[in-house]
Amino acid sequence: PLRLKSVEKVGAQLRLAQEVQVSPTIVIGLGGSGTYTARRLKRLMEIRYGLPPLVRFLYLDCDQDAFASKPELSDVQDAEKIDLRLPNPEQILESVRSGVGEYAVMKDWLPDELSVSILRSARGAGGIRPIGRFAFFTHLDNFEQKFRSALDSALAIEGQLATLLGELAGRVRIDPNQLRLYIVGSLCGGTGSSLFLDVAILANHIIRQRAPNAIPSIVGTFYLPSVFQNESQLRENRSFFDIICANAYAGLMELEYFCDGSLLQRNPFTFRYPNFGDIKVDSAVYHEDFVVESFTPDGRCLLRKEEVFEMVARSLLADIGSPVGAKIRAANANIATVLGMDLCPFTKKHRFIHSLGMTSFAIPVYELVMRGTLRILSQFLQDKVLGNPLSANDLEREVNAFLEANRLEERGERNDLLEALLTDDGTRLSYSLTRTREELEKEAGGSEVKQAQYVANWVDNELNRIRTEIVTNAQYRVNDRKSEILRTAFRAIAGRLETLIRTKGLHAAQSFINQLIAVFETVRDELSKEIQDYEMQGKPSLDNTISNQVAFLRSLQGFWGSMKALGRVDEQAMDVALKTLQKYGNDEVLNVARQGAIELIGSEKPIDGQPSLLKQLGEWRQGIEKAIVKVNNLVHLCNQGLSRHIQIKTTGSAYPLEQWIIFPSEFDDWLKRMGIADMGYDESALWKAIGENLEEQLKKLTTENKPEDLLDDLAAQLSDEFAQKLQGWDILRVIDEKRKTDEKRRIDAILQTMVEVCQPFWSAPRHAPGGVSYQTFMAFTVPTAEDDERFAETKSAVEKLAKEFGYQPEMVHSGYPFALDMVVRVYGARAFYLNSTRALKHQYEQKQQDIKTAQSLHLDKRFLGFLPTLHEHEKTSNP
Numbered sequence: 002p003l004r005l006k007s008v009e010k011v012g013a014q015l016r017l018a019q020e021v022q023v024s025p026t027i028v029i030g031l032g033g034s035g036t037y038t039a040r041r042l043k044r045l046m047e048i049r050y051g052l053p054p055l056v057r058f059l060y061l062d063c064d065q066d067a068f069a070s071k072p073e074l075s076d077v078q079d080a081e082k083i084d085l086r087l088p089n090p091e092q093i094l095e096s097v098r099s100g101v102g103e104y105a106v107m108k109d110w111l112p113d114e115l116s117v118s119i120l121r122s123a124r125g126a127g128g129i130r131p132i133g134r135f136a137f138f139t140h141l142d143n144f145e146q147k148f149r150s151a152l153d154s155a156l157a158i159e160g161q162l163a164t165l166l167g168e169l170a171g172r173v174r175i176d177p178n179q180l181r182l183y184i185v186g187s188l189c190g191g192t193g194s195s196l197f198l199d200v201a202i203l204a205n206h207i208i209r210q211r212a213p214n215a216i217p218s219i220v221g222t223f224y225l226p227s228v229f230q231n232e233s234q235l236r237e238n239r240s241f242f243d244i245i246c247a248n249a250y251a252g253l254m255e256l257e258y259f260c261d262g263s264l265l266q267r268n269p270f271t272f273r274y275p276n277f278g279d280i281k282v283d284s285a286v287y288h289e290d291f292v293v294e295s296f297t298p299d300g301r302c303l304l305r306k307e308e309v310f311e312m313v314a315r316s317l318l319a320d321i322g323s324p325v326g327a328k329i330r331a332a333n334a335n336i337a338t339v340l341g342m343d344l345c346p347f348t349k350k351h352r353f354i355h356s357l358g359m360t361s362f363a364i365p366v367y368e369l370v371m372r373g374t375l376r377i378l379s380q381f382l383q384d385k386v387l388g389n390p391l392s393a394n395d396l397e398r399e400v401n402a403f404l405e406a407n408r409l410e411e412r413g414e415r416n417d418l419l420e421a422l423l424t425d426d427g428t429r430l431s432y433s434l435t436r437t438r439e440e441l442e443k444e445a446g447g448s449e450v451k452q453a454q455y456v457a458n459w460v461d462n463e464l465n466r467i468r469t470e471i472v473t474n475a476q477y478r479v480n481d482r483k484s485e486i487l488r489t490a491f492r493a494i495a496g497r498l499e500t501l502i503r504t505k506g507l508h509a510a511q512s513f514i515n516q517l518i519a520v521f522e523t524v525r526d527e528l529s530k531e532i533q534d535y536e537m538q539g540k541p542s543l544d545n546t547i548s549n550q551v552a553f554l555r556s557l558q559g560f561w562g563s564m565k566a567l568g569r570v571d572e573q574a575m576d577v578a579l580k581t582l583q584k585y586g587n588d589e590v591l592n593v594a595r596q597g598a599i600e601l602i603g604s605e606k607p608i609d610g611q612p613s614l615l616k617q618l619g620e621w622r623q624g625i626e627k628a629i630v631k632v633n634n635l636v637h638l639c640n641q642g643l644s645r646h647i648q649i650k651t652t653g654s655a656y657p658l659e660q661w662i663i664f665p666s667e668f669d670d671w672l673k674r675m676g677i678a679d680m681g682y683d684e685s686a687l688w689k690a691i692g693e694n695l696e697e698q699l700k701k702l703t704t705e706n707k708p709e710d711l712l713d714d715l716a717a718q719l720s721d722e723f724a725q726k727l728q729g730w731d732i733l734r735v736i737d738e739k740r741k742t743d744e745k746r747r748i749d750a751i752l753q754t755m756v757e758v759c760q761p762f763w764s765a766p767r768h769a770p771g772g773v774s775y776q777t778f779m780a781f782t783v784p785t786a787e788d789d790e791r792f793a794e795t796k797s798a799v800e801k802l803a804k805e806f807g808y809q810p811e812m813v814h815s816g817y818p819f820a821l822d823m824v825v826r827v828y829g830a831r832a833f834y835l836n837s838t839r840a841l842k843h844q845y846e847q848k849q850q851d852i853k854t855a856q857s858l859h860l861d862k863r864f865l866g867f868l869p870t871l872h873e874h875e876k877t878s879n880p
Contacts, residue, residue, distance in 0.1 A: 004072040007717035009048045012366030024179040025155035026056045031186030032193025036060040036067040041314040043075035057151040085136040090117040106273040112856035133195025180215045187224040188252030189245040221287040227295040250845035251858040253832040259286045260353045297760040301656040316359045319824045336776040346771035354830040356761035361659040363820035373677040379639035388506015407493040411524040419594040432586025453571040457554035467586045475590045479597035484609040495695040525602045543585040550578035628702035686718040731818035756802040761827040764836040776828040782815040833871045
């Protein structure tokens with residue numbers, strides 16, 4: 002479906018309902034799934050709050066596709082990206098095997114047989130965990146530099162608040178030493194499960210060096226195999242799915258072991274890194290460990306991995322981007338105390354594995370504003386930008402008036418182009434006789450015969466001067482004038498096209514330019530015929546007349562010549578010769594102008610770097626035709642978006658991640674209520690987005706950019722007005738209005754559904770085995786101040802429903818007006834509590850039987866046989 006980022010920004014509003022505590026925060030996405038989740042989280046922050054997030058992000062992957070631009074994800078900045086591709090992995094591996102150089106430390110943990118050539122293809126780690134770790138070890142310098150930069154920026158959050166939040170900054174309390182580090186990825190193989198230990202260990206090491214007073218809290222969120230089980234490549238390749246199941250089991254073993262602080266304190270483990278040296282781990286690597294599967298204990302599920310990523314991104318958004326996080330952290334102290342005393346009855350160990358879930362009840366702000374935007378843009382593009390062609394009468398009047406006003410008319414009795422070519426600084430180039438007959442006779446003196454001979458010679462010489470000097474001067478004049486005339490004509494035509502496009506649309510401009518081309522093609526053809534007629538008939542006739550008269554004058558010799566001259570025949574011949582000579586001179590000049598006009602109109606070669614008139618008109622026509630096609634595509638996109646059936650949830654999913662208080666069928670009615678349906682808009686701003694002149698307009702409407710990009714630019718011109726209309730609206734106001742109608746039952750049913758379904762996404766039983774209890778935290782966000790009376794009824798309904806399910810939800814007054822979010826965190830499992838780990842264990846044991854496969858299951862080949870399995874207790878209890 003069509004997505005416009007500028008429309009997403011309309012609903013971005015931050016309204017702080019209470020004092021907010023903020024900690025410096027960094028989010029790291031590992032591998033494809035972690036990078037997707039982190040980028041989606043950042044995008045949600047942009048969408049909800051309209052601000053550059055104060056949170057800092059890093060993304061690590063071997064697969065280039067993870068960093069590709071997608072409309073639903075935030076774009077990846079260079080400072081955020083750690084690309085783990087390797088152009089020469091085999092060469093580095095060889096140095097590791099030989100124990101030479103800085104990478105020799107990898108020899109301790111690398112499997113004895115491992116091919117790393119896949120890293121050259123930039124397509125990920127292929128589900129082989131040591132490959133991803135190998136790639137990371139070769140990029141530690143890059144990781145250190147970018148993590149240090151992100152850390153320094155995150156710690157400087159206080160200085161950024163006033164700039165970003167303005168007056169709201171006074172309601173934000175900052176604890177600069179309570180640093181939060183969120184790491185998201187998968188434990189299923191590939192890059193994410195390759196890095197989850199090392200990234201946390203190295204990040205903690207850098208924090209201690211860089212900010213010794215900081216108290217970091219490292220939170221891990223990790224996906225398990227069920228999240229990916231419906232991927233087509235895994236359904237078609239079950240053997241590969243078996244591998245990721247075995248990997249996940251190994252990953253959970255590592256997670257539990259290295260998060261057991263008391264165990265590590267007794268038995269520290271030393272990790273060796275190139276350039277970092279040895280790092281002794283004697284405390285928990287992660288302070289909180291959340292695992293996520295695709296279903297809840299009661300069987301509700303999200304079928305696509307992207308839905309699970311969305312749920313986690315939203316859950317992290319509630320934790321990081323709202324006061325929910327502060328409430329969670331306040332509750333965690335008590336939770337940690339209880340879990341510290343209440344050990345797993347089977348293993349006598351601490352219970353480190355947690356899970357999460359969330360659901361929302363929201364105004365579909367994006368979809369509402371999108372519909373309002375598409376309605377306005379569809380009408381604007383159809384009626385204003387495309388418009389209608391000019392009628393025949395209007396077109397004739399338009400073209401005639403334009404040609405006359407700009408002295409480009411060359412039809413009928415008008416010779417505007419020829420005159421313009423021959424005129425410079427108000428002086429028109431023409432040919433005039435330099436002598437009259439009387440002056441020539443006087444100059445000749447003597448007898449009539451002598452005078453006749455003199456005039457004949459003068460005419461002959463003048464004829465030659467016309468051919469050499471006058472015609473040449475005319476050619477210079479015409480050539481000099483062509484460039485200026487073209488520039489003037491182009492300015493006039495472009496100006497008229499701009500005006501027509503703005504006032505009557507592209508179709509009118511297309512009619513106009515088509516008619517101009519037809520006119521100038523006709524003029525060109527007529528001028529060519531005039532030249533041909535002149536060269537074939539007019540000029541030979543003039544030449545012949547002059548030659549005959551000159552010959553006659555020269556024939557007047559002797560007595561009989563004198564006798565003829567006495568009859569004044571000589572004067573008649575002189576007058577004809579001179580009159581014809583003047584016509585010949587002017588016709589020659591005019592013919593030069595005709596040739597210049599033809600070149601100006603239709604030359605294939607540039608004229609002083611400019612195209613000819615028809616060539617430029619042809620380019621504009623082509624541009625307008627392409628623009629019409631593109632605008633039609635835009636209209637189609639708008640209409641397609643308006644007619645698209647909007648699904649409230651993804652087909653097949655049995656978990657309502659977000660429920661809408663306004664159904665798609667009600668959008669038009671609510672657009673009216675909110676004042677959006679009849680909203681006026683600044684038409685000039687939309688035109689400005691298309692282009693302020695013809696060149697900009699055609700460039701914008703004919704480039705190969707996606708049509709969505711231009712729609713986004715246009716939508717951006719409406720966003721401020723939409724945002725103004727949304728002021729004063731929030732979800733409680735909509736709930737209040739709907740409660741006044743017959744929809745009260747539906748509202749109550751939605752709230753009940755939220756409480757029912759908001760459960761952790763894991764396969765652990767609802768009640769912890771062995772008689773211990775999970776610790777649960779549930780929060781319900783509302784966009785109001787605590788004393789807002791509108792919240793009373795909703796609060797009462799939620800608390801009553803939650804009590805039925807054994808929950809005591811915290812009411813959190815958040816800064817986002819258009820949604821009620823319900824967030825749940827469940828703490829206190831061992832990994833083997835998850836029902837899914839039984840199948841994972843089977844695959845792990847199968848892969849263990851082959852030593853080559855077994856060494857690739859763990860991050861470190863030494864972990865095999867060293868780390869206890871998740872079900873180790875079963876061996877001791879069942880000898």
